[in-house]
Amino acid sequence: MAITLYGDSISGNCLKVKWTCDLLDVAYDWVEVDVVGGETQSATMRALNPAAQVPTILFEDGRALAQSNAIITHLAEGTSLIPKDAYWRAKMFEWLFWEQYSHEPYIAVRRFQMLYLGKPEADLDPKLLERGEAALTRMEAWLEAAPYLVDRTLSCADISLLAYTRRAHEGGFDLGKFPAVQAWVTRVDADLGLEPIG
Ligand SMILES: N[C@@H](CCC(=O)N[C@@H](CS)C(=O)NCC(=O)O)C(=O)O
Numbered sequence: 418m419a420i421t422l423y424g425d426s427i428s429g430n431c432l433k434v435k436w437t438c439d440l441l442d443v444a445y446d447w448v449e450v451d452v453v454g455g456e457t458q459s460a461t462m463r464a465l466n467p468a469a470q471v472p473t474i475l476f477e478d479g480r481a482l483a484q485s486n487a488i489i490t491h492l493a494e495g496t497s498l499i500p501k502d503a504y505w506r507a508k509m510f511e512w513l514f515w516e517q518y519s520h521e522p523y524i525a526v527r528r529f530q531m532l533y534l535g536k537p538e539a540d541l542d543p544k545l546l547e548r549g550e551a552a553l554t555r556m557e558a559w560l561e562a563a564p565y566l567v568d569r570t571l572s573c574a575d576i577s578l579l580a581y582t583r584r585a586h587e588g589g590f591d592l593g594k595f596p597a598v599q600a601w602v603t604r605v606d607a608d609l610g611l612e613p614i615g
Pocket of ligand 1: 425428429430431452457469470471472483484485486517
């Protein structure tokens, strides 16, 4: 399977897909799309993904697929990244849906506004910090008792949640308050062969 991966290398959503491909030895050509520069609005991108967002992948047969968590679960079909047991597979989806609704909209958005839009902390919506910390608190509670998010083994849920959690400090979150999350970041970074951020 050879795919074209349209992504912006500053985007955790896009990196989830890259990491999954790298781990599973899926061959891909990376096409850099500058989100801040508005390149997601190009005619090419709109034709591939009417939502005009990255990541989007294009298969050799011309079919396209968007949404980071849809892409990674598709690429991981039949591998150990997706539990065979029905309950644990559903638990993986629980984390993936939660990531998109209760984690990414606060942690990734606060990071984007601070790091890439250069907004001072005082101008940010206070809910971003409050709800981002609530998300990290939920992860901490789970990870105090388990090395991974699903069935004590690496799954798509860890890859997805890692993307913005490992860079949460860039959005003004203090991971020092969440030691189990920090240990999990170190563990999953190592599993994926990523350089620790430090
Ligand atoms: N829920 C989507 C979010 C995709 C998304 O927000 N992508 C951003 C980059 S991280 C983007 O393309 N933004 C450009 C835009 O929305 O115009 C996913 O998980 O893939």
